[in-house]
Amino acid sequence: MMSTAVLRKHIWIDTIELIRVPMYSVSTIVFPTLLYLMFGLPYGHTTESAQIIMASFCAYAVIGVTLFQFGVSIATTRDSPWEQYLRILPVGPATRLTAQVSAALFFASASVGVVILTATFVGHAHPDFMLLAKLIPTLLLGSIPFALLGITIGYSCGRRSALPIANLIYLPLSLAGGLWMPPDALPKFIRMLSPFVPSRHYGEVAWAIVRGTPTPWASWLWLIGYGLVFAVTAYVGYRRDEGRNYA
């Protein structure tokens, strides 16, 4: 049974706690837009190309939130005395998880929102309401495998190694997925690798919305497959941590 007052409190605390860490809020909310301004904006001459680039950097932004928020946050807090204290409070794990997901949704929306506003007012993108109403839910749904990857990092990395490891996964994943430049413009070796990384398929489902092309079901299957794999690794990591710290 979840009390809404307790849930609201946990959502609030989880969110403001991260907002007040400039390294976190700036890097998740501002960095994607900065990268967009440097590497995306100059290439979006037509409305369609501008919107495809916008969708790419939105995807890049959401992956960042999922890897950092779940990966780094879990790794740095999972065995802390404060985490132990929260576990003693009369609040169930479902409420805690819901609050963490809600805080992640807040940061994902904020970073995506800033990219969209910049692409619209600085670039040539003209997203209408219908486009956004399809693009944003697609981005959120498609981010589930990355959230599970983040949880895997969180439970398998140490508190110091989680941040560099998350970056080591995040940046190559974004590049190989074609989120910074179109897949065709990638160097040959990376172009060969691209169809096998989850970020590429995450990009594909977002680009299809912007282009108005049919839903790329193959890409959704790839995402589901990666989701299943990372669900298993996340669960194994979680169980191992429970066994070590709370058995």
Next chain:
Amino acid sequence: MSLLLEADRIAREYSQAATTPRLAQLTNVVKTYRGFVALDGLNLEVRAGEILVLLGPNGAGKSTAIKLLTGLRSADSGSVRLFGADPRATKTRRELGVTPQNVDFPPMLGVTEIIDLVRAHYAHPVGTEALLAQFELVGQRKRSAGGLSGGEARRLAVAVAFAGAPKLAVLDEPTTGLDVESRRAVWRAIRSYVAGGGTVLLTTHYLEEAEALATRIIVMHHGRSFFEGSVEQIKGRLGIKKVIVHGDVSTPIGDVLEVQRENERSVLRTKNVDAVIEALLQRGVRFDDIEIQPVSLEEAFLDLTGAAS
């Protein structure tokens, strides 16, 4: 006559104990961490209205006992009950307040934000203002946790244990690292909480704290309850008293366990005060030069755990 009185007192104590509800119970609990036996058949119960103090050297199992009781860990064998239910279940802990041993409040959260977060989990929480005043944190209300001194953070940690007006407050070394004044403020808060119908289980390294607060003490050693009783009973456990004689007592006296010379005085530790005084008087020691003192809790404690190991 005195034996009869003693028997009567014990009988009364037992009948009281039988009717007082148990808020928490550990029965025959064994807990090992990777081969290290932290609890080795511990029996412990917390009775409503008492201040139960767990005493014992580091590694005795005090913190492990508290981790089990607050649902943070589960026992290898034996039973752990909190309010008659399993503390691992969320709803069991609705009337439990806890002070964690090591606090690391999120540095970016404010003092009142932390208190309000904890209060939100309870049906009838204490007012934030009252709590700030009681734990002398009014001046720190606008601070973030990262800006608190060690003592202030410690007081906040104790304050959150009482924030929910719980039935049972579990305090794991609540005053470690506090200055004397802060410690007294915490003691006052604990006493007023118990006077208002609360129950406390606390661990401490400070014997002074146990002496000041405890209505009952459990001495733990090697993961077991080694001794259980009031402060007075612990002191009387070994029945040792100190007989202090002004002057030198060089020849041995029967029944004296140990003689210590302190300047002009000799301190004789004995279980049989009467025999020792008689022997002293026979040797011509003046009665005015003899003083009898009970041992301090610290000495009794060292004797107790020393005898066990």
